Amino acid sequence: MKNNLLEINNLYTTFRTYAGKVYALNNVSFSIGKGEAVGVVGESGSGKSVTMLSIMRLLAENGFVESGSIIFDNKNLSELTDKQMQDLRGNEIGMIFQDPMTSLNPVFTIGNQLVESIVKHTKLNRSEAKQKAVELLKMVGIPSPEKRLKQYPHEFSGGMRQRVMIAMALSCEPKLLIADEPTTALDVTIQAQIIELMKDLKEKLNMSIILITHDLGLVADICEKVVVMYGGTIVEQGTTEDIFYNPQHPYTKGLLKCIPRMNMGRERLKPIEGQPPDMINPPKGCPFVERCSSAMKICELQKPIYTEIKKGHGAACWLHEAGSKGV
């Protein structure tokens, strides 16, 4: 445990809306070691992005971390002042967002946007920071970086913009990179390039990565650990092998069945029927109960407890509780 870079313990996050309180995260705990890549998977609304925004303390104004702790590099993030948090963001934790088309400010040059965070977090002056920006663009594979620095986001293609986002997130050599669906908005060939780039940089800089995605293929490609989220809770986590070859939770199994395989023949993909739960009135029991093919009576009545079946691999499901069989 002592080598963990980030530890999230029993995190509860809610949003206050006109329709009522939304329980977005319920008891989320996981950890990331130094140099480790963790994939966070789950469908839209499962709480992946909210978890990351909670870490960054960038939740919308109506979002609140109710309880739980986030320990990053031995610092409790919820105890830091706003100023300390600003010094941490973009410096020790870099973040890449889903849509590169809208994540860059359209009215400032790429150079301006890169340089401002370098100047903010390092002791470099503007011209040194510019040099650094050129190196960064080179590193993420953008040709003629000196010229590109003077250009605006609309003069870049989607893939190039995502590279700029990555360069920006990496500009201060963060210990942790949070990538929130970094390839979702890109076409497949560009996706592969971006992923290669991230793998490469992870090796080079020995950086930890949290990769949020609903693409399980991606996870298998670069992550050592996987966290599966559903309805604001972690339903299963383990090493990539554990999750892919020995899934425990019916939801994880369902997700895996949704991936097309080369050797499938004419067999149909099996979607998970139904809708995710309404988080304003979260179900009393397991959030997955309504869509679960092996649901039992107890699943409706009580939340399953997260239990490890071996070190580092566990699931929150009543099927694994010896006493609950057949209830």
Add this chain to the structure above:
Amino acid sequence: MFGYMIKRFAYSIFTLFVIITITFFLMHAIPGNVYNSEKNLPPAIVENIRAKYGLDKPLSEQYFTMLKNTLKLDFGISMKNRGRPVNDIITEHFPHSARLGIFSITLCLFIGIPLGILSALKKDKWQDRLAMIIATLGVSVPGFVVAVLTQYLLGVKLKWFPVIGDKTIYHLILPAIALSFLPISFIARLVRSSMVEVLEQDYIRTARAKGLSERVVIYKHALKNSIMPVVTYLGPLIAGVLTGSFVIESIFNIPGLGRYFVTSISNRDYTVTMGVTIFYAVFLVLMNFAVDVLYTVLDPRIKLKN
């Protein structure tokens, strides 16, 4: 850019031509004449006056004479203020309007924009509500009401500011408040709505995720993106305010151009009406051009092309 300028210039000339033509014929279509107000003029004198100002000639001839003189930047002689060239009237009275105008526009920008930002940042809180109530008042209460109220309260009752005239900056405060209350309110509302929208954009979240201070996020990243509607509004606003407001100038007894303009219409002082209209139109065309150039400075996605 150069091609664009040429094209834009040609369009401007055409616009001015249309404005001049319409104004000329509308002006002459109003019943009455410059010597109307004098009682029972003998026909011989009327004939003399008409001959002196060329009013006895056919309208089309008058029109072309006027066009020719306009090209020479000669707007003729005022028919009412005997012997005064229109050019003199403009050069003498425009500075009064311009001084008040520049002061008012400074107020508009330095109060309107911060008020809008404050509202957007405190959206739905009491600061926002208060600012928006003031802004709604501002757009709905006419300028002359504001003028008289400020004169009475700040001038007569509290004796803080002089009530009339424009001798010093001090004199200009009340008329400037009256003149800028509406645009301040309008700008505040514009900034608020675009700022609220911009603050929800992904790039603002990116800026925060980079660890930039809230000050940089708001005043650099958000403001430059939300200032566009203000720039659009600023063109006609500057032209209008600089060339004077008849009502405000009358109430505060400021010898500006606005007063001359309106009295010239009721006096059927054709040359003054025409001259001031052209002056105003040129101003408006120039300001709109300036706005277009300013767009390209603020938003690199906008390019001036023909």
